[in-house]
Amino acid sequence: MFKIVRKEVLSPTLKLFDIEAPKVAKKCQAGQFIILRIDEKGERIPLTIADFDREKGTITLIFAEVGKTTQQLGQLEAGDSILDFVGPLGRASEIEKYGRVVCIGAGVGIAPVFPITRALKEAGNEVIGIAGARSKDLLFWTDEFKAQCDEFHVCTDDGTAGVKGNVTEILKKIIEEKGQVDYVICIGPIPAMKYTSLLTKPYGIKTFVSLNSIMVDGTGMCGACRVTVGDEMKFSCVDGPEFDGHLVDFDEQMRRAQIFKDEEARALAKGSCGGGGCGCH
Amino acid sequence: MSLNTVKHEMPCQDPKVRAKNFDEVALGYDKETAIAEASRCLGCKKEPCRQGCPVQVPIPQFIAKVKEGDFSGAISTIKEKNALPAVCGRVCPQEAQCEKYCVLGKKGDPVGIGRMERFVADWEREQGIKPVECAPPTGKKVAVVGSGPAGLTVAADCAQAGHKVTIFEALHVAGGVLMYGIPEFRLPKAIVQAEIENLKKMGVEIQVDAVIGAIDTVDELLENEGYDAVFIGTGAGLPYFLKIPGENLNGVYSANEFLTRTNLMKGYLFPEYDTPVKVGKKVAVLGGGNVAMDCARTALRLGAEEVYIVYRRSMEELPARVEEVHHAEEEGVIFKILTNPTKIIGNDENWVVGMECLKYELGEPDASGRRSPVAISGSEHIVDVDTVVVAIGQGPNPLVPRTTKGLETNKWGNIVASEETGLTSKPAVYAGGDVVTGAATVIKAMGAGRVAANSICELLKK
Ligand SMILES: Cc1cc2nc3c(=O)[nH]c(=O)nc-3n(C[C@H](O)[C@H](O)[C@H](O)COP(=O)(O)OP(=O)(O)OC[C@H]3O[C@@H](n4cnc5c(N)ncnc54)[C@H](O)[C@@H]3O)c2cc1C
Ligand code: FES
Numbered sequence: 001m002f003k004i005v006r007k008e009v010l011s012p013t014l015k016l017f018d019i020e021a022p023k024v025a026k027k028c029q030a031g032q033f034i035i036l037r038i039d040e041k042g043e044r045i046p047l048t049i050a051d052f053d054r055e056k057g058t059i060t061l062i063f064a065e066v067g068k069t070t071q072q073l074g075q076l077e078a079g080d081s082i083l084d085f086v087g088p089l090g091r092a093s094e095i096e097k098y099g100r101v102v103c104i105g106a107g108v109g110i111a112p113v114f115p116i117t118r119a120l121k122e123a124g125n126e127v128i129g130i131a132g133a134r135s136k137d138l139l140f141w142t143d144e145f146k147a148q149c150d151e152f153h154v155c156t157d158d159g160t161a162g163v164k165g166n167v168t169e170i171l172k173k174i175i176e177e178k179g180q181v182d183y184v185i186c187i188g189p190i191p192a193m194k195y196t197s198l199l200t201k202p203y204g205i206k207t208f209v210s211l212n213s214i215m216v217d218g219t220g221m222c223g224a225c226r227v228t229v230g231d232e233m234k235f236s237c238v239d240g241p242e243f244d245g246h247l248v249d250f251d252e253q254m255r256r257a258q259i260f261k262d263e264e265a266r267a268l269a270k271g272s273c274g275g276g277g278c279g280c281h
Numbered sequence: 282m283s284l285n286t287v288k289h290e291m292p293c294q295d296p297k298v299r300a301k302n303f304d305e306v307a308l309g310y311d312k313e314t315a316i317a318e319a320s321r322c323l324g325c326k327k328e329p330c331r332q333g334c335p336v337q338v339p340i341p342q343f344i345a346k347v348k349e350g351d352f353s354g355a356i357s358t359i360k361e362k363n364a365l366p367a368v369c370g371r372v373c374p375q376e377a378q379c380e381k382y383c384v385l386g387k388k389g390d391p392v393g394i395g396r397m398e399r400f401v402a403d404w405e406r407e408q409g410i411k412p413v414e415c416a417p418p419t420g421k422k423v424a425v426v427g428s429g430p431a432g433l434t435v436a437a438d439c440a441q442a443g444h445k446v447t448i449f450e451a452l453h454v455a456g457g458v459l460m461y462g463i464p465e466f467r468l469p470k471a472i473v474q475a476e477i478e479n480l481k482k483m484g485v486e487i488q489v490d491a492v493i494g495a496i497d498t499v500d501e502l503l504e505n506e507g508y509d510a511v512f513i514g515t516g517a518g519l520p521y522f523l524k525i526p527g528e529n530l531n532g533v534y535s536a537n538e539f540l541t542r543t544n545l546m547k548g549y550l551f552p553e554y555d556t557p558v559k560v561g562k563k564v565a566v567l568g569g570g571n572v573a574m575d576c577a578r579t580a581l582r583l584g585a586e587e588v589y590i591v592y593r594r595s596m597e598e599l600p601a602r603v604e605e606v607h608h609a610e611e612e613g614v615i616f617k618i619l620t621n622p623t624k625i626i627g628n629d630e631n632w633v634v635g636m637e638c639l640k641y642e643l644g645e646p647d648a649s650g651r652r653s654p655v656a657i658s659g660s661e662h663i664v665d666v667d668t669v670v671v672a673i674g675q676g677p678n679p680l681v682p683r684t685t686k687g688l689e690t691n692k693w694g695n696i697v698a699s700e701e702t703g704l705t706s707k708p709a710v711y712a713g714g715d716v717v718t719g720a721a722t723v724i725k726a727m728g729a730g731r732v733a734a735n736s737i738c739e740l741l742k743k
Contacts, residue, residue, distance in 0.1 A: 023496050037453060043546060043555040044453075068555060084453040086490040216546070216556075219451050219492055220678050221461075221518040222538035226529055233522060233529065238680070252529055255631035259531045263557030 001081040002036075005058060010140040013065045014108065015074045016050070022057030024087045030115035031093030031210065031242055034059065035218040037084035038072055045069050046215045048187075048241065049088065050111035059087075062111035062140070068267035089218045090241045095119045098206070099182035100126045102174060103149070104167045104196060106188025107133055110141055112210060113187045117148045125183075126150050128174060132167035132192070136160035168195045181205050186245065190254045197245030207245040211236045211253060214260070228252055286389025289318045291396055296611040300581045303465045303549055306608060307371070310393075312350075315400040319348035321385065322392045329382040330394060335728040338362045340379055340394055347397055353408075355401045360413075364437045365430060365727060367406060367472050368459060370399025373724050374602045406475055412482040416443035421741040424449065424508040426493045426681065429457020430723045431514035431714025433480065434730030435737070440483040442738045447508075449491040452545065457516055458715075459723070461545040462537070464575050466582065467605075470544070494684040499710060510709045510737045513696060514730065517675040517715035523567065527625030528671065532561060532633035536572045536672035543579050561667030562586045565636055567622060568672035569594070574605040576670045577614045588614050589664070593621045593641055593654045619643070619654060623661070625669055636664045677716045685710070695719055703733030711737060 006018040024034060033048040051060035065074045076082070093116045101120050105113035110131050121127045129149035133139045135158045146152040153170050154162025163170065167188070175181050184207040186196040193209040200207040213225035213236040225236035228249040234240065292308040293299070299306050310318065322344040330340045339358050346355035359366045375381075375395035383391030423439045425432045428450040436446045454460050459473045481487065493499060493515075502508045520535035522528050534542075539558065542548040548558030560583040566576045569592035580588045590609070592599060595618050599606055610616070619641040626635040640660035643652040677694045689697040689706035696705055696712040703711040713729030715721055 027496060041547075041554045084490050086451070086453075086492060088495055089492065216538060216541055217452065219518075219680065221520070222541050223520045223522070223535040224538045228529055233524075252631065256529065256531060258630075260557045260559065263551065263559065267552050267555060267557070 001083060002085040003081045004076055004078050007076070007078045010062065011137045013074075014062065014138065014140060015065070016060065016062045016140075017073075017076075018053075018056075018058040018060050019082065019085060020057060021059050021085050021087070024085065025052045025054050025057045025059055028052050028059065028088035029092035030095065030119040031112075032088040032090050033112075033218075033241060034061070034085060034087030035089060035215065036082050036086070038069065038076075039083050042072075042083065043069055044084070044216055044218070046089070046212060046218055046237070048112035048210065048212065049115065051115055062108060064108045067264050071268070086218065090237060091239070093119065093185070093208075093242055095123050097124045100128070100178065100180060101183040101185070102128045102130065102171060102181055104130045104132070104171065104184065104186040104188065104192070105145065106167050106186070106192035107138065109186075109188030109192070109210075110139070110145060113185060114141060114145055114148070116185055116187075117145065120183075120185075121148045129153065130155070130167050130170050131162075132156065132170070132188070133161075134158065167192055168199055171196060172199055175200075175203060175205070184208070184245075185210075185242075190250050190257070193245060193248075194250035197248070197250070201246050208242045209245040209248060210241045211243060211248070212241065213237075213253065214256060227256075285321050285385065288321075288390035288393045289314050289396075291393075296608075296613070299466065300578075300612040303582055305469050306466050309403055310396055310400045315347055315397055316350060318393045318397055319344045322348070323384060325384055329384060330379040330392075333378040333380070333382040335378065335722075335724045336362045336731060338379075338398075343401070344392065344394070344397060347401060352401050352404045355397075356405045359398060359401065363724075363727065364434055365476055365723075366398050367402035368430070368468060368476065369724055369727075370395050370397075370402055371468050371472075372463060374722060376603055378724070406472070410475065410479050412479065413437070413441055415441050415483055418445065419443040419741065421445065421509045422447070422507055423737060423741075424502045424506070424511045425514065426499070426511065427451075427457060427514040427516055427714075427716070428455035428477075428487065429514055429516045429714060429726060430459065431516075431726035431730040431733075432457070432512065433476070434727045435512045435514065435711075435713070435734045436480055436485045437483065438731060438734030439737055440480070440485050442734075442741075444738070444741060445484070445486075447486045447488060449493050449497075450487065450489045451492040453489050454545070455487050455489060457514075461541045462572070462575070464540065464544055464579050466578070467575065492680070494680040499681060499685040499688070499707075503709060509741055510711065512703075512730075512733055512737065513681055513705070513710065513712040513716060514714045514726070515678055515681055515716045517720040518678045519676045520671070521674045521676060522671055523622065523673060525622060525624050527627055527633070530625055530627040530633050531631045532559075532667055533625060533669045533671065536566075536568070536576050536670055537675065539576055539670045540572075540579065543583065549583060558583065559668075560585050561633075563666045564588045564668040564670065565591050565617075565622075565664060565666040566670045566672055567591050568674070569599040569601060570672065570674070571601045571605055572674075573672035574601045574609045574614075576672050578609055578612060580668070580670065581612055581614065585668070589617045589666070590614055591617045591620050591622060591636075591638065591664070593619065594651070595619060595643060598651055617664070621654070621656070626663070633667050633669055636666050636669060637661055638664055675715075675720050677719070681716075693719065698733075701732070702736040703729060704736060709740065
């Protein structure tokens with residue numbers, strides 16, 4: 001069992017947990033993820049590591065409540081425990097001194113991009129951060145994020161915080177103003193990663209994205225997480241989760257994310273049906 | 282035919298009924314049938330059956346005890362050589378092993394060795410398995426990576442010799458393919474768990490959710506965690522795909538994903554359990570081995586209307602066990618043999634709507650002596666399916682070799698280990714089972730586990 005030692009409600013649908021997992025905390029690196037299962041009947045879901053404290057032995061996770069499992073997770077409180085917690089999985093980010101780098105966190109993607117930003121800063125890069133969300137109440141950790149950056153931008157779709165607009169528009173301005181950007185990492189919804197990659201391609205800027213594909217085991221055993229990168233079939237969980245954004249088939253990823261859409265809806269309906277009609281009784 | 286030429290039938294659930302449920306298909310012998318079947322055995326002095334057994338179970342001896350009604354004696358005799366008889370009695374390909382060499386097989390049916398093995402193992406479990414006595418603690422520590430049949434065997438043998446054993450398993454339950462792959466209707470999970478409980482009673486510690494290579498490397502186990510020896514039994518869990526267009530369409534699964542969702546995650550009980558598994562109306566399973574049969578029969582049970590096995594060669598060459606093919610046919614699986622897919626076709630939303638295939642004919646025998654299939658030109662045709670399960674084989678997972686210094690692998694990525702000792706290219710590191718041989722069988726993995734355990738015990742004596 002893995003204990004939740006701290007919970008923070010970042011917004012009504014956005015939660016933060018610090019989870020006690022000393023072995024994972026000892027080993028994990030920026031860019032890696034974990035898989036958890038809440039209880040005996042639960043599914044295994046991947047969540048990217050938002051932060052870690054090697055001394056306290058904790059892992060920080062931030063998740064949006066989008067489906068049955070994340071909603072159930074959101075109802076847990078500090079002191080509660082999770083049955084299974086596996087990691088650190090996936091390859092770590094390639095941290096190097098690239099020069100001028102732009103780190104983009106869109107939506108809940110702000111969480112996983114945070115430790116990567118910190119590591120890139122520690123590696124001696126000039127770091128420009130961009131945090132974007134649909135609106136103000138979905139933004140979080142902007143101060144922490146900003147503290148790792150030499151220059152920092154905030155944007156929202158509705159203009160309730162920072163500039164009105166999306167992360168790609170800001171990135172475009174930065175590239176045009178600075179003339180030279182050496183590396184971009186973007187984590188967020190598939191469209192944000194897709195359009196960021198499309199934008200940087202003509203400039204030839206090395207661009208990485210982190211995919212959150214459908215997964216089961218997270219160790220390369222099932223292939224549920226497969227993605228086309230260049231001409232090759234890759235498994236997100238072991239070959240990724242970060243890939244060269246110029247090579248990822250984002251449209252395929254977008255469609256694969258829909259595989260269990262109907263089942264997700266049924267699972268969500270379960271329990272809220274009050275005793276019938278949903279197929280769960 | 283005289284009575285002695287016919288094997289006592291295995292009672293089974295009716296095919297029409299069982300094709301809709303996940304309960305075990307074969308129901309097992311009762312006492313009387315087991316004794317009657319045992320009476321067919323001639324007790325040959327030369328014990329030909331034993332040579333066919335990868336772990337040399339004393340077969341005539343255990344059958345003699347069954348014949349006397351001494352089931353307790355029978356199970357003890359089997360357990361001298363085989364720690365998981367309830368599993369092996371169900372899933373071993375006896376027709377290609379012990380029963381193949383049975384003298385009675387020349388004129389009629391061989392003795393039903395597997396069925397009797399299953400009977401006595403089940404009998405023992407019903408009585409409550411007696412924990413095996415372990416030697417006094419030696420103070421030595423053994424790490425076992427992976428909890429499939431190879432790892433479980435090493436753990437049992439080393440614990441019995443008095444060593445402190447810890448199993449590290451990547452998934453959330455122990456058992457390997459026995460838990461995530463082989464379906465409930467062929468091998469009830471409660472049986473596997475009973476064996477694992479038994480190991481715990483022997484003092485074996487099992488750490489689930491522990492991916493070696495991620496949380497600790499093999500080197501760290503030896504250098505920092507104080508283990509005196511490590512056994513790697515990580516299996517062949519990496520699914521192969523055909524590399525034809527359309528394999529990333531929605532509705533295409535690897536066999537591993539399909540079976541893991543269903544068995545390990547209990548997707549057949551969705552939404553009571555949270556993991557979904559989606560099966561359409563018409564399912565094509567690509568491949569002809571045990572894994573393919575399991576997928577096809579699982580698809581039927583999940584509600585598919587038509588299920589095809591699509592296989593390149595003919596019925597004779599199907600690598601699956603005869604019994605499994607027979608069960609699949611009885612349940613209504615349709616065999617599209619001498620057929621091979623060239624691409625999977627999708628609609629605008631990325632969902633599978635069909636599969637283009639070529640017809641094949643058998644040509645000249647190849648190097649393996651099997652007649653190799655040759656495509657018939659112009660035989661392209663579309664098979665109407667909405668779900669495709671790719672069951673063409675698995676390779677070894679590269680995680681452990683990639684993170685272990687000096688561990689030699691061959692060109693397929695299998696760990697190189699001595700057949701006689703299980704020793705790898707690294708001192709104190711042993712390996713066995715599918716990760717060494719490529720996908721094989723439960724009993725071979727157990728055999729390799731026993732060999733390695735013996736070497737480990739020798740090493741730790743020093
Ligand atoms: C669907 C299916 C049906 C089959 N049917 C039959 C049958 O009827 N009869 C038969 O004899 N054989 C059958 N087989 C084959 C048989 O199951 C295997 O040969 C056997 O299980 C191999 O045993 P193993 O111990 O080598 O590995 P496995 O059973 O594969 O176990 C390996 C274990 O190691 C774990 N692992 C992997 N990597 C790591 C890591 N880095 N750290 C920690 N743990 C790790 C895995 O999660 C797994 O639990 C079947 C196989 C499948 C897939
Ligand atoms: S999640 Fe199963 S292989 Fe990646």
